[in-house]
Amino acid sequence: METKPGPNAVLLDEPESRHRLATPALIVDLDTLEENIARMAGFCEAQNISLRPHAKSHKCIEICRRQIAAGAVGICCATLGEAEVMAAGGIANILITSPVAGSTKIGRLAAVNASIPDLIAVSDHVDNVEALNAAAAAVDETLKLLVDLDIGQNRTGVTSVEAAVEIALQIDTAPFLEFAGVQAYGGHLQHIPDYAARAAAAEEASTRLYDVIEALAAAGLEPVTVTGAGTGTFEIDTKRGLYNELQAGSYVFMDVEYADDALWPDGGPLFDAALFVQTTVISANRPGQATTDAGLKAFATDGPLPTIAQGAPAGAGYKFTGDEFGCVILSPGEDLALGSVIECVAPHCDPTVNLYDNYHCVRGDTLAEIWCVDARGKY
Amino acid sequence: METKPGPNAVLLDEPESRHRLATPALIVDLDTLEENIARMAGFCEAQNISLRPHAKSHKCIEICRRQIAAGAVGICCATLGEAEVMAAGGIANILITSPVAGSTKIGRLAAVNASIPDLIAVSDHVDNVEALNAAAAAVDETLKLLVDLDIGQNRTGVTSVEAAVEIALQIDTAPFLEFAGVQAYGGHLQHIPDYAARAAAAEEASTRLYDVIEALAAAGLEPVTVTGAGTGTFEIDTKRGLYNELQAGSYVFMDVEYADDALWPDGGPLFDAALFVQTTVISANRPGQATTDAGLKAFATDGPLPTIAQGAPAGAGYKFTGDEFGCVILSPGEDLALGSVIECVAPHCDPTVNLYDNYHCVRGDTLAEIWCVDARGKY
Known part of the structure; x- marks a missing residue:
């Protein structure tokens, strides 16, 4: 996963080098990144809630290290491949937020679990739990497992209280699994632009989580960890008091999508844009327009246009x-x-980052560091 | 640019291994790929026209080699970074189809030109031609240059006959540049679904090219190379008799976008789909749907949905x-x-390929080879 720093390494520490990069180039404003990391860490500390930032947004070992140094308990990864890269990079506490299926990948999951102190996986199906236990047994290493709960996105997760309790009991009694709690992520809530509307939708979604927590407690399976929330709902989810761990990721960079959402009750911007794509005009033959070298291989195309x-x-x-x-x-x-x-x-920051080998980290107008997008394309 | 073959290398040559890959995985059906390469090479040979396939579609040294072995004169690259990778991989004849601007990149262009027998660049502006000549002079190596002509896409390219002749003369008299001809690519024509409508639009676009060729000849600057066309217009552009070199790229793989277009007068499919994304069901808790591990980081999102x-x-x-x-x-x-x-x-094949480190090349149901997407993310 060690990548060459690319053709712009010659510009490191040169005055005004920010504006002389070979483009398209991914740029991180270090002052803003540090401020965003500190603000979220400060919020979580003040609220006495754990922060486990989602590394799917940045796929970068160095940013994981900085988030953990600022107080995060560990990180989230979306894919097994990301977790393998982060574990090899020295990150010791990783939650993989997607169910891992298929015999090849389940074997790899057991192996990475055996390689670091704290790995946590999620599951939403009895067949999957059985396969995970067998793979953990094969390497003789207990795997921590959360029950993945659907709170309205209709994607992964169990869809009933009964199924959640059934799987939690199955995990609790499996010899090589440890019941670690519940994951409840409401991806469908994150981009409701209006704060009040988003809060109301999150409140409705939380009733499913509340019911599951109650039922688990009644079955003697109080969840140690209740994890979820994103940059769009972390503040709302904290108020509701059900979560003890936040998974927000995009806050480190922000993007055009999140800039349009009121993240805070007063609508104020809590985090600032730290991630930019630099591009160069390569053709200028028409009045009123200029052609650049950053097209649809240089930006995510699933969301709004770049600004x-x-x-x-x-x-x-x-x-x-x-x-x-x-x-x-x-x-x-x-x-x-x-x-x-x-x-x-x-x-949209996550899939934009995934198009680049490197971050060009600037301090003001100077290229100060080049970091790898270590887990780029690691599935 | 040498990349590890990834976690699926253990499955090479195993029976039925095609269906046991860690996913999402990019798959190339070798039989179909070979058939597509042979069909386009055969078409160009029969029409006595040069083929210079666009490597932006596959970014893969091995596929370049196979296209050249089948008769291609060389390859196209869209970016300088792609050209650097292909030149380092032993490809000796490369046309970079986008104007290269900015002092850092122009210096790199001159360097790669000095490293292989035949590199051709394009330009559409007198200031750019001047900068290219200076960079070529600095490494004492003549650079072949095409005038990039806009035939209706309103993107790069000169917009008038007069500008085309002016730039061609400037190239012709510059001490370290060689006037190599004209590039005229009609990207706006490629996806007009109906053959007759596409042919009519291409006919209209070609009048611009015709006028430039006439004016250049009158100025004593007959273009050696007239290059352009894509998978949507190669057959039409060949009939018009203005081009002597085709740049089609997507034909090697095809995709959902091109499958909807009638590439041939009778509408028949000239090429078949050779590129697939394999994905695994990771959650199945809802009737009528199943959740997989291939989302918007595993497919291009600028075009139609996957089928x-x-x-x-x-x-x-x-x-x-x-x-x-x-x-x-x-x-x-x-x-x-x-x-x-x-x-x-x-x-959409090009930006889908750009999301993966490797091709998993299958022969029937067996994983036969793993190739690198060598120029992935090389700008």
């Missing part, structure tokens, strides 16, 4: 004009010279 | 339910067991 943070006149827009081409849309009479450098806010 | 090629009941659909989650939509009463393996046709 322009700097380098173009106010009001300029961005659109994709091909796999490797973007277009800055200017007002009539405006133009951008060939070679002009533009920085865009990433449209 | 299911095998592993699910006829009529099943696919949708994204998150970065790492997909959903197979089944008819009422149907279900798919946990661990079921599904293969989807890639929705």
Whole structure:
């Protein structure tokens, strides 16, 4: 997973180097990243709730280290491949938030569990629990397991209180499994733009979680960990008092999607954009537009379009004009010279990061560090 | 650019291994790939036209080698980073189809030009031509250059006959540049689904190219190479007699986008789908649907949705339910067991390939080879 730092390494520590990168290049503003990490850590400490940031957003060992140094109990990974990379990078406490299925992957899960002090997996099916126990037995290492609960997204997770209790009991009695609690992530809630509407939807979703916690306690299986929430609901979910661990990930970077959501009751921006894509004008032959080198292989295309943070006149827009081409849309009479450098806010941070080998970490206008996107494409 | 073959290497040559991969996994059907490569090579040979397949579709040295072995004159790359990888991999004849701008990248372009026998770049601006000449002079190696011509896409390229002639003359008289001809790619034409409508639009676009060729000839600058066309227009552009080199790329794999287009006058499929994404059912708790491990980080999201090629009941659909989650939509009463393996046709091949480290090359049901996506994310 060690990757070369790429063609921009020659610019490290050079004055004004931020604006001279070979593009498209992924940029992290270190001051803002540090501020975002500190703010979330401070919030969780003040609320006396554990923070386990989701590494699927950044896939970067160095950012995991910084989050843990700031107080996080560990990290989340979305995939087994991410967890393998992070474990090999020295991260000792990892929750894999997706069910792991298929004999090849279940074997690998047991192996990575045996390699670090604390790995936690999730399951939502009795057949899967059985296979996980068998794989843990094969390497003689107990696996901690959460029951994955559906609270309304209709994706993974058990769909009834009865199924949750059944699986928890199965885990509790399996010789090589340890019942660790419940995961309840409401992905469908994260991007409801209005705070009050999001809070109301989260309240409704939480009734499922409440019922499961009650039923588990009645069965003598009080969940040690109740984990969930994202950047859109962490503050709301904390208030409800059901969770003791938050999984938010996008807060480290923010993006165009989250910038549109009111994360806080007063709507104020709690975190600032720390992730940008830098691109260069490679063709400028038409009035009112300029063609750049960052197209749909340089940005996530599942969400909103990129917005322009700097380098173009106010009001300029961005659109994709091909796999490797973007277009800055200017007002009539405006133009951008060939070679002009533009920085865009990433449209959806997680899949944007997954398109790059490296982060170019800037301090002001200077390229200060280059970090690897270590778990890029690791499934 | 040498990448580890990944966790599925243990399955090489095992019977039925195609259906036991750790997923999501990119699959290439070797029989179909070879047939597609041979068909396009045969077509170009019969038409006495050069083929220079676009490597942006596959980013794979091994596939370049096979295309050249089948008769291609060389390859196209969309980015300088791709060209660097391919040159280091032994590919000697490379056309970079996008203008290269910015001093860092222009210096790298001159360096890679000095490292292989035949590199060709494109330009559409006098300032860029001047910078390219200076960079070529600095390494004392002449650079071949095409004038990039806009034939209606409004992206890169010169927009007038006069500008084309001006730049061609500038190249011709620059001491370290060689005028190599014209590039005219009509990206806006490739996905007009109806053959006759696409042919009519291509005919209209070609008048711009015709006028430029005439004007260049009148100025004593007959273009040696006239290059362009894609999988959607190669047959039409060949008939028009203006091009002597085709740049089609997607034909090696095909995808959901091109499967909807009538590539041939009789509408028949000239090439077959060779590229698939394999995914596994990781949650099956709801009637009429199953959750898989291939979401919007496993497929291009700019085009149509993936279609299911095998592993699910006829009529099943696919949708994204998150970065790492997909959903197979089944008819009422149907279900798919946990661990079921599904293969989807890639929705848009180029940006789908860019999400993976490796190709899993299958011969029938056996994993026969693993190739690297060598130029993945190389900008």
